Amino acid sequence: MGSYAIRRLLFAIPTLLVISFIVFGILDLAPGDPTGQLPLTIPPEVREQIREALGFNQPFIVRYGLWLQQFLINEPLNLLEKTCDGTWCADWFASSETRLRVTSWSTRSPVVDLIIERTPQTLWVVGMSYVVGILIAIPIGIVSAYKQYSIFDQVGTFISMIGFSVPTFFTGVLMIVIFSVQLGWFPSVYDTTLVVNDWPSFWLQVKQMIMPVMVLALFNASQLSRFMRASMLDNLSQDYVRTARAKGVAEKIVLLVHVLRNSLIPVITVIALSIPQIFGGAIITEQIFRVNGLGALLINGIQSADYPLVQTLTFLFAVLIVLFNLIADLLYGMLDPRIRYD
Amino acid sequence: MSSVGVSKFEDLSAVPSNVTDTEPVLAVENLETIFHTQDGKVHAVNGVSFSLQAGELLGVVGESGSGKSVTMMSCLKLLPMPPAEIVNGSATFQGRDLLELNIQDLREVRGGDIGFIFQDPMTSLNPVFTIGFQLMEPLRIHLGMNKREARERAIELLQLVGIPSADQRLKDFPHQFSGGMRQRVMIAIALACDPKVLFADEPTTALDVTVQAQIIELVKDLREKFGTAIIWVTHDLGVVAGIADRVAVMYGGQIVEYADVESLYNNPRHPYTQALLETLPSHEGGRDRRLRSIPGQAPSLTAALTSCPFAPRCTQAHERCHAQNPPLFEVNENQQSRCWLEAEDSVV
Numbered sequence: 001m002g003s004y005a006i007r008r009l010l011f012a013i014p015t016l017l018v019i020s021f022i023v024f025g026i027l028d029l030a031p032g033d034p035t036g037q038l039p040l041t042i043p044p045e046v047r048e049q050i051r052e053a054l055g056f057n058q059p060f061i062v063r064y065g066l067w068l069q070q071f072l073i074n075e076p077l078n079l080l081e082k083t084c085d086g087t088w089c090a091d092w093f094a095s096s097e098t099r100l101r102v103t104s105w106s107t108r109s110p111v112v113d114l115i116i117e118r119t120p121q122t123l124w125v126v127g128m129s130y131v132v133g134i135l136i137a138i139p140i141g142i143v144s145a146y147k148q149y150s151i152f153d154q155v156g157t158f159i160s161m162i163g164f165s166v167p168t169f170f171t172g173v174l175m176i177v178i179f180s181v182q183l184g185w186f187p188s189v190y191d192t193t194l195v196v197n198d199w200p201s202f203w204l205q206v207k208q209m210i211m212p213v214m215v216l217a218l219f220n221a222s223q224l225s226r227f228m229r230a231s232m233l234d235n236l237s238q239d240y241v242r243t244a245r246a247k248g249v250a251e252k253i254v255l256l257v258h259v260l261r262n263s264l265i266p267v268i269t270v271i272a273l274s275i276p277q278i279f280g281g282a283i284i285t286e287q288i289f290r291v292n293g294l295g296a297l298l299i300n301g302i303q304s305a306d307y308p309l310v311q312t313l314t315f316l317f318a319v320l321i322v323l324f325n326l327i328a329d330l331l332y333g334m335l336d337p338r339i340r341y342d
Numbered sequence: 343m344s345s346v347g348v349s350k351f352e353d354l355s356a357v358p359s360n361v362t363d364t365e366p367v368l369a370v371e372n373l374e375t376i377f378h379t380q381d382g383k384v385h386a387v388n389g390v391s392f393s394l395q396a397g398e399l400l401g402v403v404g405e406s407g408s409g410k411s412v413t414m415m416s417c418l419k420l421l422p423m424p425p426a427e428i429v430n431g432s433a434t435f436q437g438r439d440l441l442e443l444n445i446q447d448l449r450e451v452r453g454g455d456i457g458f459i460f461q462d463p464m465t466s467l468n469p470v471f472t473i474g475f476q477l478m479e480p481l482r483i484h485l486g487m488n489k490r491e492a493r494e495r496a497i498e499l500l501q502l503v504g505i506p507s508a509d510q511r512l513k514d515f516p517h518q519f520s521g522g523m524r525q526r527v528m529i530a531i532a533l534a535c536d537p538k539v540l541f542a543d544e545p546t547t548a549l550d551v552t553v554q555a556q557i558i559e560l561v562k563d564l565r566e567k568f569g570t571a572i573i574w575v576t577h578d579l580g581v582v583a584g585i586a587d588r589v590a591v592m593y594g595g596q597i598v599e600y601a602d603v604e605s606l607y608n609n610p611r612h613p614y615t616q617a618l619l620e621t622l623p624s625h626e627g628g629r630d631r632r633l634r635s636i637p638g639q640a641p642s643l644t645a646a647l648t649s650c651p652f653a654p655r656c657t658q659a660h661e662r663c664h665a666q667n668p669p670l671f672e673v674n675e676n677q678q679s680r681c682w683l684e685a686e687d688s689v690v
């Protein structure tokens with residue numbers, strides 16, 4: 001399996017290069033001007049100078065080459081420099097001043113730093129909503145499959161249909177109206193500057209996370225519990241379940257060992273495949289609750305035609321998608337003994 | 343079912359007629375199972391009765407859809423309920439009615455005193471657990487063995503069913519076994535706790551002829567060694583002739599002929615049995631080795647039987663056959679036939 005993984009990773013390199021080129025090309029074709037958001041009083045000559053300074057007037061291929069060099073060579077070198085700082089290899093990579101970094105046009109700060117700054121919020125809110133969603137969805141899926149067409153299953157079907165079909169911008173606003181405006185239980189705006197260092201601040205953090213996490217978790221759980229239910233139903237009607245019962249295995253073990261172990265294989269694969277979406281941030285939910293995570297960063301970048309930022313973020317999503325595809329495949333091979341990679 | 347006179351005969355059928363007068367290990371009486379489907383009810387089993395002595399091998403034959411598997415699975419309530427429903431009958435094992443047991447007691451019987459081999463070995467094992475795990479499960483449940491004891495016994499069982507290098511194969515997964523090997527594993531699982539009764543639902547149908555012969559030998563052996571009573575379901579009248587003591591021929595969810603092997607083959611009474619025997623390729627004829635089939639369609643079973651289900655295909659059918667479902671008639675002490683031809687002078 002190790003050599004299979006390495007082979008897949010090597011194959012991923014040309015794939016990602018092609019993706020980066022296509023993304024760059026599409027962004028280039030898209031209308032937009034980095035000076036478009038500047039005040040109208042700025043005269044055209046100045047705008048032209050700004051464009052010049054940003055390198056916007058360079059030929060496409062030059063800009064692409066520079067981005068490649070800055071992101072794929074300079075940034076990793078910077079990282080190495082930071083990790084080696086103060087050790088015996090300290091001066092191997094020490095020339096960061098001369099290395100150009102991918103720089104956001106609108107904020108003038110390095111894109112990588114921006115991303116590192118925004119990632120924790122997204123991981124906390126969106127990541128937590130995935131964890132909560134999975135923890136809700138799996139038991140519900142199991143019970144609704146085992147008690148198919150029972151009241152529990154009917155109610156579950158109804159709720160998940162609602163959770164799946166009502167968009168998060170509606171449930172989000174509804175929750176704000178009920179729990180922030182009417183009841184005043186939770187804050188409606190997520191405070192990114194909150195530092196958690198004691199119990200009261202931890203409690204504040206929990207309170208401000210509850211609504212965005214629940215809105216997203218409901219959405220994720222609706223989808224996943226359906227999938228879990230279907231997978232359980234598929235397996236419950238298999239012959240091996242009857243064999244287990246004919247051996248005298250207790251019903252709980254039939255369900256939670258024999259059937260569950262099989263049903264989880266596709267579910268875990270789907271979960272692994274959807275993890276890159278966490279990093280994509282839930283763009284809409286982040287906007288509603290003012291969580292300034294990666295989703296908000298991407299939206300701002302698009303609005304201000306900040307090509308380096310959008311290009312880099314999009315490319316990183318592509319990397320994550322390729323990576324988690326590989327992880328999903330490997331997990332599948334580990335969970336299902338019938339599948340062997342070599 | 344239909345008239346008072348008839349139900350007298352139903353009762354007779356429950357009494358084993360040929361073998362000794364000892365208590366049967368398993369006695370099934372008047373079993374009726376229906377399926378509730380979207381298109382209405384399917385009457386899959388319509389009043390089946392049979393009994394089994396210790397060490398006896400009962401062959402059950404009949405064409406596809408005649409209710410053989412459903413009958414066997416009903417006895418241990420292994421059918422999905424719903425859609426299945428056992429509406430009538432009893433299955434007495436060691437003085438208790440299996441159909442009335444609570445789930446806890448029933449689980450103790452399943453896999454312990456009664457083993458079950460299913461029709462399709464390719465799908466009957468759990469694909470994600472090792473053969474060892476699946477084989478050790480009943481040992482740990484019913485005999486309370488610890489891991490090491492169960493492992494040793496599992497190796498013994500695999501050797502018993504003729505799987506080479508058994509101790510290494512314990513950690514293999516089902517997909518690493520061929521169909522014949524998997525069926526042997528299924529047999530090993532069914533025999534794990536030295537059952538008193540073994541249901542074998544077409545244990546050899548999915549296998550090629552040489553493997554089939556090996557498994558038949560194996561079952562014969564087991565019977566002699568352990569005195570297990572066996573119900574052997576099959577399409578193959580040739581196999582039954584070689585191993586069974588008695589045979590039940592099923593059609594339309596009923597036993598239409600129930601007799602010891604010699605009587606059945608030498609003197610088949612029911613027209614369906616006769617037709618079935620005619621479909622066997624004859625060995626003497628030499629030239630005429632074509633496979634023959636019984637013309638006509640299997641009955642649909644969507645309603646309770648009000649006439650003989652075989653009548654539309656029967657060459658000897660007369661008026662009464664289309665009007666009333668016959669009871670089992672006692673032809674002689676070793677043979678019963680569910681056919682109005684037997685009624686000539688006996689019944690109203």
Ligand SMILES: Nc1ncnc2c1ncn2[C@@H]1O[C@H](COP(=O)(O)OP(=O)(O)OP(=O)(O)O)[C@@H](O)[C@H]1O
Pocket residue numbers: 377379384386404405406407408409410411412413425461577643
């Ligand atoms: N789950 C089910 N739902 C509805 N009808 C069913 C179901 N299972 C079996 N039946 C019906 O019950 C009848 C008997 O089926 P059964 O499987 O016992 O036949 P069989 O004699 O074992 O046939 P085969 O030789 O093909 O195994 C058939 O008419 C079948 O359509």
Ligand SMILES: [Mg+2]
Pocket residue numbers: 410411412461543
């Ligand atoms: Mg069958």
